[in-house]
Amino acid sequence: MAESEFKLGQRVHSAGDPRRIGTVAYVGPVQGYSGVWIGVDWDNGDGKHDGSINGVRYFHAKSERSSSFVRAHNLSSGISLLEALRLRYQGDTTKEEEDEMYVLSASNKRVSVELVGKDKIQDKLSRFEELTGASLSFLGVSSPGSSPCDIGTVLPNLKELDLTGNLLSDWKVEVLKYSLPAIEELHLMGNNISTIDPPSFLTVHGFDSLRLLNLEDNCIADWIEILKLSQLRSLEQLHLNKNILNRIFYPDNDMIGELSIASELHEKSDEPFQNMRCLLLGSNNLQDPASIDALNSFPKLVDIRLSDNPILNIPRFVLIARLEKVEILNGSEVSIRERKESEIRYVRLVMSKLQGNLEDIRQLHPRFAELKKIHGIDDEKPSTGVAGPQKMASGLLSITLKCVGASIGERSPLTKKLPATTTVGKLKILCESFFKLKSIKLKLFLQEEGSPLPIMLDDEMASLMDVGVGNDSTILVDEES
The missing domain is CATH 2.30.30.190 (CAP Gly-rich-like domain)
Known part of the structure; x- marks a missing residue:
């Protein structure tokens, strides 16, 4: 070139x-x-x-x-989609490729592999009109070709298309809605996509059958770009892992209009993301708890992944309580019992920290009043008078302590009952006494059922209730490296 x-x-x-x-x-x-x-x-x-x-x-x-x-x-600078299609499905395998197809025998010698029925399979794949799925990953696809409408003619029955690892960051994906109207799964992982342009590509016409859209491992930073996808009526799964999103919000009608989405969307019956059940947001930069609350606006969203975000400093039980409909969180099922316990713990946690007016509380904890009513929890705040002992909002907590530090040695787990107001710093001192640990600087982790990694308790002034420790919690006792 x-x-x-x-x-x-x-x-x-x-x-x-x-x-x-x-x-x-x-x-x-x-x-x-x-x-x-x-x-x-x-x-x-x-x-x-x-x-x-x-x-x-x-x-x-x-x-x-x-x-x-x-x-x-x-x-x-890449090739067209149709060129990649012919290269992948109509090109003959080279001698070099066939030489690479082998297995190792018991004596560690190469034994060539012969693909039985290879010619029959290759003949079927080369008849594009019969293809229902096509994988064109890492082929340098950079454009649809000179005549995008040709794609639909060549691939009339295509339902799944994988374009992972290509060169489509500035490709007007709009062409696909015209050329592949029956597409059900579209994978665009690793294409360096940062914007979705133009917004009109996602009007109510086109992509009527799209159920899964995979935009993982791209460069999308602004939730506005995702809102341009909001009227894909049939969309059930949206994969956004490994982007750089830092917040989530739900659009009001004015915003929908500003996004140049069709006027029909202002009808109350047409809620954005109305059929989406699964949203993967792992490995982004989400930090604001309000982003969690915004997910409650998606009417059918039950499967959510938030792992590897700064927001994961929030305990699992708080996430469950704030997410009204979640049934699978970070790949782990939320049982009816876990939901009930999480919501009660969350209400108690908020009540222990109540400050300010009711409007501030409503904005910071939108589900607080609802959950308090659901679980029949009365208004109660710790007494702050000096005349008598302070009333504890949640009594004593039964906590299991497990030593995991390499130099601490093998110690049997201990179960202790401690006040919910015990601070993390105080608990460290107690652990030194319980396990007879001297000259070892400790660090503590809260291990929650369903969470892949324990949560570090690094605020020594925070109480056990503040950091999400509940009854029957497990705390790991480790040492500073």
């Missing part, structure tokens, strides 16, 4: 290796070298410098050795 065919921000891959993908960050001369060079910032970080060479900076790469300068002929 000529140097003029590359532009800043363009997604490219190394010629001959469509899995080595990067973004064009510079096009032009490099001091001390002849001709035009393309500066590429590689996704896998496998480069030679940070965008500067011999003391001259040409661009800023994402890390110290993630970029390199290459000649145009060593890069590819």
Whole structure:
């Protein structure tokens, strides 16, 4: 390709290796070298410098050795979807590929594998009109082709399309709604997508059968972009793991209008995300508890993943209590018993910290009044008078303490009853006494059923109730490394 065919921000891959993908960050001369060079910032970080060479900076790469300068002929700007389709399903396997198909015998020798019925299978796959699913991952797909409508003609029965790891960050995905109207599953993982453009691509016409949309491992930062998907009427699963979202909010009618979504959506019967049951949001940057509350507005949402977000400092029981309809949280089922216990613990926790006016409480804890009524919990606050002993909001908690520190040695677990007002700092001192630990700096973790990782209790001034410790909780006693 000529140097003029590359532009800043363009997604490219190394010629001959469509899995080595990067973004064009510079096009032009490099001091001390002849001709035009393309500066590429590689996704896998496998480069030679940070965008500067011999003391001259040409661009800023994402890390110290993630970029390199290459000649145009060593890069590819990709191929069309239909070209990839023919390459994947109509091309013959090469001798090199067949040589790589082997198993190891008991004596560690290679035994060639012969695919029985290979020709019959390949013949069926090559008849595109019969294909119901196509995987075009890591083939350098960058466009639909010169005539997008051809896709629907060639693939009239396609229901599932996997475009993982391609070059579609600036591709107008709008073409798919016209060319693949029967599509049910669309996978766009790892395409560096940051915006969904234009909003009109998601009007009520088109994608009428789409049930699953996978946008994992992209660069979506603003929930506004996700709201452009909100009127995919048939959408049941939306996968957004490994993006950079920092908040979630539910649109009002004015916002829906601003997003240029069709006027029909203002009807009360057409709620955004009205059929979505599963939303995966792991490994983002969600921090605000209000983002959790916003998920209650999605009428059928029952399966939610929030793992590996800063918000996971919030205990599991608080998440369950705030999420009204969740049945599966972070891959773990929420039982009827766990929901009831979580909601009661949450109400007690909020009551122990009640401050300010009722409107502030309603905004910070939208489900508090509802849950208090559901579980018949009376208004009660700890007495603050100096004349008598302070009343504890939740009495004594039965807690199991388990030593897990490498140098602590094997110790039998202990079950103790402690006041809910006991601070984390006080509990550390008690653990030193319970387990006869001297000269060991301790750290404590709350281990909750259904949570993949224990929660570190790092605020020494917080009470056990404040950090979500409830009756029959387990606390791990570890040592500072």
